[in-house]
Amino acid sequence: MELSWSTFLLEILNFFVLVWVLKRFLYRPIQSVIARRQQDIDARLAEASAKEAQARRLQDDYEDRLAQWRSEREQSRQALEQELRGEKARREKLLAEDLEQQRARSVAVDSRRQGEQRRQLExxxxxxxxxxxxxxxxxxxxxxxxxxxxxxxxxxxxxxxxxxxxxxxxxxxxxxxxxxxxxxxxxxxxxxxxxxxxxxxxxxxxxxxxxxxxxxxxxxxxxxxxxxxxxxxxxxxxxxxxxxxxxxxxxxx
Structure with a gap:
């Protein structure tokens, strides 16, 4: 079989034309679509990262507020316990003073009664x-x-x-x-x-x-x-x- 240089050149020419056509009408649109898809993916990833960062900030704020609320609750509980202890001590003191006054009055009444009985007898x-x-x-x-x-x-x-x-x-x-x-x-x-x-x-x-x-x-x-x-x-x-x-x-x- 004899090689035909004209046919060979035509085949080469057809190949380059095919490559140019593919690049022009197929590869570039695909690359453009891929680029747009990549940009869309990158934008979505950036948005997701931003939302994640915001979620983390919100979580950190929530944890800070939760810790602050727990601290305030503990302080309030301690203050309430201290106030209750003070009120209890005050009431116990008032009760002790009232009991002491009642005891003193009872002793005075008994003393007066005994004194009156003694005076009557005398x-x-x-x-x-x-x-x-x-x-x-x-x-x-x-x-x-x-x-x-x-x-x-x-x-x-x-x-x-x-x-x-x-x-x-x-x-x-x-x-x-x-x-x-x-x-x-x-x-x-x-x-x-x-x-x-x-x-x-x-x-x-x-x-x-x-x-x-x-x-x-x-x-x-x-x-x-x-x-x-x-x-x-x-x-x-x-x-x-x-x-x-x-x-x-x-x-x-």
Missing amino acids: LQAMEQGSRFAAKLLEQGAGPETEARLLSVFLESLAEMPEARRLQLCAQLRDTPKEAQLQVASAYPLDGGMRNKIEQALTACLGRPVACRFTEQPELIAGVQVSMGAWVMGVNVRDELQGFAHLAPDSVGG
């Missing part, structure tokens, strides 16, 4: 003792006892403090001079004793006095001098009554 004992002493004095009193009490009365008039004497004089200042002092005794007084009493009263009051003497057996022993509301003297009855009236004050102290 007062009853005082009254019984006063009555017993009165019975003894009634049985043992006599002219000799009265004479001793009269002596004590005369001595008290002679030794009366000046302030007390001036007070008595002021009380009798508006009393008429002719008015009589009432002198009561448990037993009859002889003339000498009456004169001593009048003289002692005159010296004490600094003015002449007239006395009207009476007998009052209920005095038991002693003497009582009076004019209106003014009363003085030394006698068993008044001393016992004074003792009985003094008893409540003494017991209360």
Whole structure:
């Protein structure tokens, strides 16, 4: 078979034409489509990367906020626990103070009640003792006892403090001079004793006095001098009554 150079050249020419046609009408469009596809893929990858980065930022923000919320919650819990402990301590203190006040009031009430019971018992004992002493004095009193009490009365008039004497004089200042002092005794007084009493009263009051003497057996022993509301003297009855009236004050102290 003989090689034809013309045919060979034509075949070569046809090959280059085919390559040019393929490149012109097939390879370039395919490359263009591939390039567009690659650009689209790159754009989508970039968008996906951006979204992933944004998602990561959002996740980081969420985790930061979650950690901050947990920290705030823990701080709030601790503050609440501390506040509850403080409120509990305050209420326990108030309760303890209230219980202490109630205990103190109870002790005070019990003390007052016991003191009142003790005072009542002591007062009853005082009254019984006063009555017993009165019975003894009634049985043992006599002219000799009265004479001793009269002596004590005369001595008290002679030794009366000046302030007390001036007070008595002021009380009798508006009393008429002719008015009589009432002198009561448990037993009859002889003339000498009456004169001593009048003289002692005159010296004490600094003015002449007239006395009207009476007998009052209920005095038991002693003497009582009076004019209106003014009363003085030394006698068993008044001393016992004074003792009985003094008893409540003494017991209360």
